[in-house]
Amino acid sequence: MFRIGQGYDVHRLTKERRLVLGGVEIPYGLGLLGHSDADVLLHAICDAVLGALGEGDIGRHFPDSDPAYRGISSLKLLREVMSLAAAKGYRLGNLDATVVAQAPRLAPHIRKMVEAIAEACGADLSRINVKATTTEELGFEGRGEGISAQAVVLLEKITVNEEFDI
Numbered sequence: 001m002f003r004i005g006q007g008y009d010v011h012r013l014t015k016e017r018r019l020v021l022g023g024v025e026i027p028y029g030l031g032l033l034g035h036s037d038a039d040v041l042l043h044a045i046c047d048a049v050l051g052a053l054g055e056g057d058i059g060r061h062f063p064d065s066d067p068a069y070r071g072i073s074s075l076k077l078l079r080e081v082m083s084l085a086a087a088k089g090y091r092l093g094n095l096d097a098t099v100v101a102q103a104p105r106l107a108p109h110i111r112k113m114v115e116a117i118a119e120a121c122g123a124d125l126s127r128i129n130v131k132a133t134t135t136e137e138l139g140f141e142g143r144g145e146g147i148s149a150q151a152v153v154l155l156e157k158i159t160v161n162e163e164f165d166i
């Protein structure tokens with residue numbers, strides 16, 4: 001049995017913040033603003049997993065009113081979301097995500113993002129795909145005001161036989 005989910009998130013670019021995308025710190029003069037590390041890519045992925053599970057969204061599970069999440073690495077949130085999936089008997093089938101950013105150039109960092117996401121999901125690298133695009137200078141991403149990300153996730157039910165096939 002399969003469950004599909006999609007996620008979308010946006011964070012504003014600002015000075016004096018680190019830029020963390022897909023669990024990877026990227027050297028850039030600006031970073032994303034948020035209560036957590038503001039990793040817009042991982043937030044979109046968390047929302048896609050929660051959507052597939054019928055479990056609402058990231059703000060319901062990790063409210064920004066809770067000081068416990070101040071500055072937290074979103075890799076920890078993704079691990080928690082995947083633990084919830086496992087507790088409900090699901091594992092990652094595959095994941096496809098797009099980061100929309102006019103700058104910086106993300107291509108050199110994609111492999112590390114895929115590795116970090118795969119580790120957090122407990123999944124093989126082949127199940128993860130991350131893409132980047134500009135908007136040809138159109139819209140808020142194109143003006144460099146923020147970065148958005150979209151993700152689609154397919155979860156697959158762990159069969160009873162596989163559960164005991166250690």
Ligand SMILES: Nc1ccn([C@@H]2O[C@H](COP(=O)(O)O)[C@@H](O)[C@H]2O)c(=O)n1
Nearest residue numbers: 101102103104105106107132133134135
């Ligand atoms: N922040 C970004 C955006 C895009 N790329 C790479 O460039 C390719 C072309 O982007 P277009 O927006 O012109 O279609 C894209 O396929 C990415 O590989 C990037 O590295 N960083």
Ligand SMILES: C[C@@]1(CO)OP(=O)(O)OP(=O)(O)OC[C@H]1O
Nearest residue numbers: 034035036038059062063064069
């Ligand atoms: C994960 C949280 C936790 O504070 O982080 P934020 O950085 O505020 O990110 P956002 O995507 O605006 O909302 C989700 C929050 O719950």
